[in-house]
Amino acid sequence: MVKLASLLIAAASALAAALAAAATSGVTAPTVDVDALVSYETRQVMSSGVTRVDTWQERLVRRGSQVWTERLLPPASHLDHERESVAEHMGHKHFNADTSARWLSLGPNGKVEVRFVDREHKTVVSVPSAEFGTVGFDGRFDGAASIVPPSVALSMKPTSGTSPQGRWLADRSDGWSHRVLWSDAKQLAMKVESQRDDGSIRRVVSLRLLPASSSRSTNAAPPWQALGGYTQKNYDDFMD
Secondary structure, X not given: OXXXXXXXXXXXXXXXXXXXXXXXXXXXXXXXXXXXXXXXXXXXXXXXXXXXXXXXXXXXXEEOOEEEEEEOOOHHHHHHHHHHHHHHHOOOOOOOOOOOEXXXXXXXXXXXXXXXXXXXXXXXXXXXXXXXHHHOOOOOHHHHHXXXXXXXXXXXXXXXXXXXXXXXXXXXXXXXXXXXXXXXOOOEEEEEXXXXXXXXXXXXXXXXXXXXXXXXXOOOOOHHXXXXXXXXXXXHHHOO
């Protein structure tokens, strides 16, 4: 969630900035529960002429004022993990926001509480608002909950084309073009396509809905209710 934050925030910020006046107030928690697999692909043409492609997936769990996102790590990622473990044992403080789950809570006052959950070390790390950018969070609960803030998506222009998943909306400004497949039923962007007009960066976000892993009608609990025994820490504990 951090190593590629500059690209993600560049595309997301361009979309949000284009319609900022419509997107800065009145944030409320979604009323529809969502479990989804979110796939990301970013293509960037480097100054060397090489095209860099980054792909990854996350699990999304949304329950009202609570949003949980967690990177899905492929088996090969254990090689990097081994190197990180060596550094940790050599005395370095350990906190990896890329591989830790992110848990957001929207308070009644509209403020967002940000915590990262390190499953391996059974640690929950609270992040102050001053450090949101450092961990790759833009401060928008509605963006995290719906992929695109609803006020932004609904201020975009309808486009041609239909989909059983929702309706296509589009915007073009500040050197970027955006298309959003918006589901009114799910209060969620099912697909987002963003591209710089010069073709140097293209980003696609796609969602696949999953069976509810923690539906209110089952005995399963959402992931933030399974943190008993985890150590509670503050982000400052990992700063030199």
